[in-house]
Amino acid sequence: MPLSRDSALETANVLSESLPYIQRFAGKTLVIKYGGNAMTDKALQAGFARDIVLMKLIGINPIVIHGGGPQIGQMLSDLNIESKFINGMRVTDSRTMEIVEMVLGGQVNKGIVDLISRAGGKAIGLTGKDSGFIQAKKLFVKHQSESMDTPEQIDIGHVGEVVSIDTSVLKVLENSDLIPVIAPIGVDSEGNSYNINADLVAGKVAEAVNAEKLILLTNIAGLQDKAGNVLTGLSTLEVDALIADGTIYGGMLPKISCALSAVNAGVTSAHIIDGRVPHATLLEIFTDAGVGTLISNSSQT
Numbered sequence: 448m449p450l451s452r453d454s455a456l457e458t459a460n461v462l463s464e465s466l467p468y469i470q471r472f473a474g475k476t477l478v479i480k481y482g483g484n485a486m487t488d489k490a491l492q493a494g495f496a497r498d499i500v501l502m503k504l505i506g507i508n509p510i511v512i513h514g515g516g517p518q519i520g521q522m523l524s525d526l527n528i529e530s531k532f533i534n535g536m537r538v539t540d541s542r543t544m545e546i547v548e549m550v551l552g553g554q555v556n557k558g559i560v561d562l563i564s565r566a567g568g569k570a571i572g573l574t575g576k577d578s579g580f581i582q583a584k585k586l587f588v589k590h591q592s593e594s595m596d597t598p599e600q601i602d603i604g605h606v607g608e609v610v611s612i613d614t615s616v617l618k619v620l621e622n623s624d625l626i627p628v629i630a631p632i633g634v635d636s637e638g639n640s641y642n643i644n645a646d647l648v649a650g651k652v653a654e655a656v657n658a659e660k661l662i663l664l665t666n667i668a669g670l671q672d673k674a675g676n677v678l679t680g681l682s683t684l685e686v687d688a689l690i691a692d693g694t695i696y697g698g699m700l701p702k703i704s705c706a707l708s709a710v711n712a713g714v715t716s717a718h719i720i721d722g723r724v725p726h727a728t729l730l731e732i733f734t735d736a737g738v739g740t741l742i743s744n745s746s747q748t
């Protein structure tokens with residue numbers, strides 16, 4: 448059905464108002480982390496894919512890193528395997544690692560590639576094993592109780608941290624119409640696979656490509672204090688205090704730590720936003736009134 452003249456005018460106004468934002472971000476790289484908890488609703492998923500396709504078409508270079516924690520959890524539970532987390536990281540034995548690779552590299556990654564195709568874009572799904580572009584090493588989780596003088600290092604299996612990112616494959620894609628969709632799996636020089644928290648991969652990719660923005664889409668309105676108020680513009684010291692008093696815990700720990708690390712390494716801003724809001728990514732890019740939690744270079748001084 449054709450648009451009425453009034454609504455056509457409204458659409459034209461909206462498009463015209465987006466011009467300064469398009470000019471600001473055209474040619475820039477935005478790293479978008481699509482959390483497993485933000486992927487649940489079909490309409491939201493389709494909206495997310497449309498936003499990414501639109502970005503690429505107007506000259507922004509989106510790089511999607513996805514999670515899939517709940518999807519891995521579902522598969523493990525179907526197989527009667529228990530999920531266990533320490534400091535927001537999944538304890539990953541050999542069997543769990545096999546499931547993680549299947550779910551992240553297969554089901555979730557190809558699901559997002561497919562969504563982007565259906566929205567008219569061209570996506571290419573990668574894990575860090577493709578051309579070995581995410582080099583990783585074993586991550587030990589630090590834990591300190593009151594009775595300990597120094598923190599202990601806990602071995603949680605095949606869990607990795609990023610050692611290096613080879614950006615050459617991402618550069619090739621940047622100069623094409625292909626959108627990279629990356630599963631957070633790393634590899635070492637001996638071919639061992641590592642399950643890496645997707646926030647950490649997103650932060651390191653953003654640092655490596657010198658991204659303009661790191662956007663972390665999750666299932667909450669942003670970083671909150673104990674009363675539920677969304678906090679924004681935090682410094683490293685303020686974040687440390689919120690971790691120490693237990694305000695920040697679980698899955699928010701890697702999120703906030705990668706956001707801080709990315710801006711300290713030169714990414715202009717990192718945003719933790721609510722992926723349950725339709726078109727959350729476009730709202731973040733095309734409005735001045737920031738949604739969610741913003742961490743920027745200026746809040747670190």
Ligand SMILES: Nc1ncnc2c1ncn2[C@@H]1O[C@H](COP(=O)(O)OP(=O)(O)O)[C@@H](O)[C@H]1O
Binds near residue numbers: 482484665
């Ligand atoms: N201070 C905090 N503010 C907001 N959320 C927090 C905070 N501390 C812990 N969380 C938890 O972190 C969760 C987000 O992390 P996670 O479940 O890993 O999401 P994702 O799948 O998007 O990575 C929130 O749903 C919330 O339960």
Ligand SMILES: CC(=O)N[C@@H](CCC(=O)OP(=O)(O)O)C(=O)O
Binds near residue numbers: 514517
């Ligand atoms: C080590 C570790 O915890 N890896 C994560 C990888 C997926 C992920 O990060 O997914 P979300 O972003 O949806 O939480 C996991 O196994 O759940």
